[in-house]
Amino acid sequence: MAKSTPGDYDAVREDIKALLHQPEYDDGSAGPVLVRLAWHSAGTYDAETDTGGSNGAGMRYEAEGGDPANAGLQHARVFLEPIKAAHSWITYADLWTLAGVVAVEAMGGPAVPWQPGRTDYVDDSKLPPPGRLPDGALGADHVRAIFYRMGFNDQEIVALCGAHNLGRCHSDRSGFEGAWVNNPTRFSNQYFKLLSGVEWKEKTLENGMRQFYYIDEDSEEELMMLPTDMALWFDDKFRPYVEKYAKDKDTFFADFSKVFNKLLELGIERDASGRVTNTDNVKGGYHS
Ligand code: HIF
Structure with missing residues (x-):
């Protein structure tokens, strides 16, 4: 995997595509579990309190990563480590969401619009309570x-x-x-x-x-x-x-395509040029 210039998201996309084929893993593909990682990174969002969401990549820490709802997603994070090592300038929060959209498209789905700029900065002053992700046993x-x-x-x-x-x-x-x-x-x-x-x-x-x-x-x-x-x-x-x-x-x-983009944008504030404006004011993240 070649190193890339900061901001070269196409290089990251290519490397994500290349790792989807995993003969030893489920159905020979890392794709589905990467889609789930992207969704669970964003799906803690609460509109009323503006907490949770993909900013902060909180699943790196036990409080969120250890939520039983996130069981198995360590496989997805491990798949992406070599990409993070080669393109160290990308944030985990961007990498996890980008991997989900690259996987959807590579598996024959629609192109999902994706914008960068998420931060890994975390602020524990507004921790979202556990239990924000859905329970498949319910109605x-x-x-x-x-x-x-x-x-x-x-x-x-x-x-x-x-x-x-x-x-x-x-x-x-x-x-x-x-x-x-x-x-x-x-x-x-x-x-x-x-x-x-x-x-x-x-x-x-x-x-x-x-x-x-x-x-x-x-x-x-x-x-x-x-x-x-x-x-x-x-x-x-x-x-x-x-x-x-x-x-x-x-x-x-x-x-x-529209709704998956909306999911991955929850809690991300952007100015007219698309630049994220709440990178140093993440609510609901965690620190180690
Ligand atoms: Fe899932 N989901 N999801 N899910 N999900 C599982 C697996 C995947 C729910 C429960 C489960 C969404 C909504 C909901 C994916 C993507 C999305 C599993 C199995 C459960 C229990 C986990 C395991 O045992 O490994 C519930 C209750 C949801 C609310 C209705 C999203 C819409 C469908 C938001 C979504 O995008 C993907 C992909 C997987 C497969 C993961 C894998 O490892 O193969």
Whole structure:
């Protein structure tokens, strides 16, 4: 990996793309877990108190990194260490969010607009309480409470959830098990097609976790949905968006691109030129 000039984000993008192929890791790809890292770095945001969000890269520290909701994300952070070593000028907060958008696009998804400037500076004067990330065992009320807190509406929530087309659940991380779709390293609207198109049955795993399953007729593979995924289908206000995205991949891609960018911008303040203005005033970060 060659060193780069500060600000050469294209060089960083190329190196992220090159590390996505990981034959020894899940489904041969680091992509899905990098998308999850980007989302969890941003998804602690609380609009009312303006705390949390990707500024500060708080997951480097035990208080946030050790939240059980973040179990497994150390793999994503370790994948990115060589990139940070080669391009030491990039902040972790920028690197983690950039890796998510590079991974989405490299796996066949839309280009997501991404702006740099996040800081790794942390200020512990306004620590967000633990428990800001969603619990997959719950229902529509919980999903709304979490995402309304960040400032998203129902349409945006459903569009975002299409990211569960990627990756899988691990019994040693969340306690849930399996992938949502047959090809979990290819970004598509398959998640919505399955949610709306096949019959899901509920089951309890040996560890007591409840999830939904469907045996794919062609591959005979067992696919899964979390209770929070099924909630999109059971809820009268969410369901029309699931149906729309199942039928219209282009609209899903366009909406996903907008909403994933919005997620990664939560808590980042910019001036008219796009420069981040709250780099020395991060609320809700942590220090070691
Ligand atoms: Fe996930 N998510 N997510 N998620 N998520 C898991 C895995 C991934 C929720 C729960 C889980 C979003 C919303 C929610 C990804 C991306 C996004 C897992 C499995 C759980 C339990 C973790 C494990 O065991 O390894 C809940 C309850 C959400 C609110 C509805 C976002 C929209 C879908 C915001 C989002 O982008 C990705 C990618 C993965 C796969 C990670 C992997 O390691 O493969």
